[in-house]
Amino acid sequence: MPEPSKAELRLCSRLRLPDGEAQAFLQALREGKSSRQALVLTVLTPPGYVPPFPCEDTASWGWLPPRVIVPSDPELKPGAFEDYRKGFYYPLDLSSAWESAALSVVQAPASCLDLCAAPGGKSMLMLARFPEAEHVANEVHPARRGILRDNLKQCGAVRSEVAGLRPDQWAREEGRSFDLILADAPCSGQSLLAKGMKNPGCLNAPMVNGNAKRQKGILLSVLPRLTPGGHVLYSTCTYDPEENEKVMGYLLKRYPDLSAVEVPCLAAFRSSLCGFPAYRLLPRDGFGAGGFCCLLHRSSSSAS
Numbered sequence: 001m002p003e004p005s006k007a008e009l010r011l012c013s014r015l016r017l018p019d020g021e022a023q024a025f026l027q028a029l030r031e032g033k034s035s036r037q038a039l040v041l042t043v044l045t046p047p048g049y050v051p052p053f054p055c056e057d058t059a060s061w062g063w064l065p066p067r068v069i070v071p072s073d074p075e076l077k078p079g080a081f082e083d084y085r086k087g088f089y090y091p092l093d094l095s096s097a098w099e100s101a102a103l104s105v106v107q108a109p110a111s112c113l114d115l116c117a118a119p120g121g122k123s124m125l126m127l128a129r130f131p132e133a134e135h136v137a138n139e140v141h142p143a144r145r146g147i148l149r150d151n152l153k154q155c156g157a158v159r160s161e162v163a164g165l166r167p168d169q170w171a172r173e174e175g176r177s178f179d180l181i182l183a184d185a186p187c188s189g190q191s192l193l194a195k196g197m198k199n200p201g202c203l204n205a206p207m208v209n210g211n212a213k214r215q216k217g218i219l220l221s222v223l224p225r226l227t228p229g230g231h232v233l234y235s236t237c238t239y240d241p242e243e244n245e246k247v248m249g250y251l252l253k254r255y256p257d258l259s260a261v262e263v264p265c266l267a268a269f270r271s272s273l274c275g276f277p278a279y280r281l282l283p284r285d286g287f288g289a290g291g292f293c294c295l296l297h298r299s300s301s302s303a304s
């Protein structure tokens with residue numbers, strides 16, 4: 001393997017990876033073959049559905065969210081099947097399904113805001129788990145909002161409201177509050193490298209720090225919309241602690257009525273980079289390109 005760059009070494013050191021693991025991690029980023037797909041079954045999926053391709057036996061994983069299946073063939077093109085056209089399933093990276101596993105400890109919410117929703121993966125996962133919840137899928141970028149709308153429609157999510165407010169606009173929506181807020185934040189997207197995609201500059205400090213600042217701003221803006229007793233699921237598809245554990249640490253320090261929630265089914269993935277429960281997935285785990293998630297709970301006694 002060619003010599004690691006300064007940026008690669010810095011990331012490995014921030015992740016506190018021992019030498020052997022650091023090398024395997026960087027190799028996974030360079031090879032770009034860590035992608036693994038999952039399919040979320042939708043409201044249109046017929047009861048007792050059997051997909052027209054073999055799927056993994058995932059029972060022993062213990063964390064796979066409900067209504068998610070994993071094709072056995074890594075080369076499978078799920079979009080080529082008639083069932084895709086019929087909206088029976090929505091394809092995404094398995095890491096996205098992993099991130100949503102943190103919702104396993106959330107009691108059915110009455111209302112959910114997916115703040116950064118396009119193209120719609122986390123919304124599909126939320127709807128698969130909590131089909132009865134009022135659901136707002138929000139996306140700031142108009143073109144991406146159009147894709148989000150099409151994907152929701154294609155998968156039969158006709159009760160979902162599609163919105164396009166910026167986080168600072170949500171901050172002023174005083175009449176509205178949600179039991180669950182998903183903040184699948186825009187990030188430096190370092191895991192794209194492990195999927196074999198180009199993402200120049202994603203390891204560089206200005207990119208990482210700029211994203212961390214934006215992530216804090218997004219979360220600060222939307223927190224007033226969280227019902228007392230409600231949850232925020234924060235997730236990213238990047239590895240750098242600056243955009244993950246440190247963003248969560250910042251928020252927990254600033255808001256004493258927030259706490260990070262233990263997720264038993266993700267115990268094996270608990271981050272060793274912070275003292276509160278947060279979870280990270282790396283390519284070595286074998287469940288996709290990787291990501292980060294942390295579930296926050298707002299005390300029910302806090303003022304709304």
Ligand SMILES: C[S@@+](CC[C@H](N)C(=O)[O-])C[C@H]1O[C@@H](n2cnc3c(N)ncnc32)[C@H](O)[C@@H]1O
Binds near residue numbers: 116140144186187214
């Ligand atoms: C990681 S992607 C979301 C992926 C989506 N949750 C899914 O699972 O399919 C982040 C989204 O945040 C949006 N975004 C970018 N800047 C934003 C901002 N300042 N505030 C809110 N959302 C933003 C992007 O347009 C993008 O759609």
